[in-house]
Amino acid sequence: MTSPTQSCVVAIMGTRPEIIKMAPVVLALRKQGMPTHVLHTGQHEEMAWPLYEFFGIKPAEIIRLKREVPTLPALASELMSAIGTQLSSLQPAAALVHGDTSSAAMGALAAAFLQIPVGHVEAGLRSGRMDEPFPEEINRSLIGRVSHWHFAPTAQASSNLQRENVPGSVSIVGNTVVDAVLLAAQHVRAQRLAGQPIANPDYQWFLDSGLRKLVLVTAHRRENWGAPMEQIASAVAALLQQCPDAAVIWPLHLNPLVQQAVRAVHAACTPDIQQRWRLSAPLDYPPMVEIMDAANLLLTDSGGIQEEGLSLHKPLLVMRDVTERPEVITCGGGLLVGTDPHRIVSAAASVLADGRLPGLAPTHGQANPFGDGTSGAQIAAVLRKHLHGAHAATPHPLPV
Numbered sequence: 559m560t561s562p563t564q565s566c567v568v569a570i571m572g573t574r575p576e577i578i579k580m581a582p583v584v585l586a587l588r589k590q591g592m593p594t595h596v597l598h599t600g601q602h603e604e605m606a607w608p609l610y611e612f613f614g615i616k617p618a619e620i621i622r623l624k625r626e627v628p629t630l631p632a633l634a635s636e637l638m639s640a641i642g643t644q645l646s647s648l649q650p651a652a653a654l655v656h657g658d659t660s661s662a663a664m665g666a667l668a669a670a671f672l673q674i675p676v677g678h679v680e681a682g683l684r685s686g687r688m689d690e691p692f693p694e695e696i697n698r699s700l701i702g703r704v705s706h707w708h709f710a711p712t713a714q715a716s717s718n719l720q721r722e723n724v725p726g727s728v729s730i731v732g733n734t735v736v737d738a739v740l741l742a743a744q745h746v747r748a749q750r751l752a753g754q755p756i757a758n759p760d761y762q763w764f765l766d767s768g769l770r771k772l773v774l775v776t777a778h779r780r781e782n783w784g785a786p787m788e789q790i791a792s793a794v795a796a797l798l799q800q801c802p803d804a805a806v807i808w809p810l811h812l813n814p815l816v817q818q819a820v821r822a823v824h825a826a827c828t829p830d831i832q833q834r835w836r837l838s839a840p841l842d843y844p845p846m847v848e849i850m851d852a853a854n855l856l857l858t859d860s861g862g863i864q865e866e867g868l869s870l871h872k873p874l875l876v877m878r879d880v881t882e883r884p885e886v887i888t889c890g891g892g893l894l895v896g897t898d899p900h901r902i903v904s905a906a907a908s909v910l911a912d913g914r915l916p917g918l919a920p921t922h923g924q925a926n927p928f929g930d931g932t933s934g935a936q937i938a939a940v941l942r943k944h945l946h947g948a949h950a951a952t953p954h955p956l957p958v
């Protein structure tokens with residue numbers, strides 16, 4: 559007997575960045591008439607639900623993780639088992655995973671074990687180092703081996719996959735985060751124009767401060783835990799010392815190691831610096847995008863914020879030693895500055911002084927290497943063509 563879900567696609571997701579980047583695919587699949595289930599893996603909880611609400615997506619299947627042992631192997635085995643159970647009962651025509659989280663790697667592996675074809679969104683990113691970002695580089699390489707459709711965001715990502723001789727087909731479709739950030743930016747701008755700005759106490763704090771320059775900081779990568787995180791926080795303090803008209807908003811990751819390191823440096827600052835440096839809780843997506851859109855500079859070790867920053871034409875300093883997103887650097891939108899406070903402060907102060915990344919021309923007017931905001935529709939068209947044989951537009955390579 560045919561299962562009622564055999565013609566459906568299951569989109570597996572469970573962390574904040576995955577939900578943001580997979581939402582445009584789910585919305586596009588549904589728009590193109592393809593039944594699509596969302597399987598929430600439970601890897602993030604409180605950060606996940608406002609995102610589903612913003613994008614108007616209701617997960618049909620929800621996994622409640624116990625997470626009794628706080629290790630990557632324990633998380634992986636719990637995810638694999640729970641996702642496997644859900645996929646066995648759904649028997650979908652295809653499973654979609656995104657990027658490089660534990661949810662994505664275990665979702666892809668569970669589907670492959672059940673012989674369900676896997677589509678990998680944001681395929682082909684490689685830093686070339688298994689230890690950075692960790693465990694993401696391991697996860698993305700593993701997913702590449704078991705996927706049937708590889709949705710590469712850029713030509714560079716596609717050539718990484720060709721070099722690895724992955725099975726299946728590779729399509730260059732841009733990055734779905736462009737779809738997401740443009741949607742959110744349009745929403746917050748429209749609300750403000752209509753005189754009904756979204757609730758955003760952090761941005762309001764900046765507006766009330768009367769300060770002229772806004773810097774948004776985020777940092778939480780595992781490689782930056784410990785001394786590097788303290789260096790990043792010290793760099794922020796030194797930047798504020800050097801630039802008296804600047805304010806910093808830093809939505810602090812919930813990880814206690816990140817919290818301790820940053821709060822210790824903040825607590826040791828003078829009252830003047832503390833008043834211009836706001837540590838907040840993780841932000842919902844619309845307020846986050848509103849702050850990004852208003853910022854003069856983004857300082858980050860996040861992957862998604864690099865792509866979003868470029869899409870909003872914001873100068874970026876990437877506080878890592880290597881990157882799987884070389885397009886950010888090669889197109890002149892960002893600089894890789896590591897975690898050395900002197901390098902961070904010197905580059906950041908230069909951006910705040912004249913709006914330009916040192917040594918680089920402004921990026922306005924250049925094509926976004928991550929696409930034009932139609933990635934979700936392009937991915938849905940490829941899947942529709944393969945799964946239903948329907949006529950669909952061939953995805954076109956994007957300019958790099």
Ligand SMILES: CC(=O)N[C@H]1[C@@H](OP(=O)(O)OP(=O)(O)OC[C@H]2O[C@@H](n3ccc(=O)[nH]c3=O)[C@H](O)[C@@H]2O)O[C@H](CO)[C@@H](O)[C@@H]1O
Binds near residue numbers: 659
């Ligand atoms: C370096 C790296 O390996 N990063 C991976 C990580 O994402 P990534 O490093 O992007 O993960 P983050 O946790 O930084 O999340 C970034 C996203 O969360 C949003 N945000 C951030 C802070 C906040 O307070 N509120 C908020 O809404 C940002 O706007 C962005 O959209 O998993 C993603 C999902 O597979 C992959 O695409 C990335 O490759």
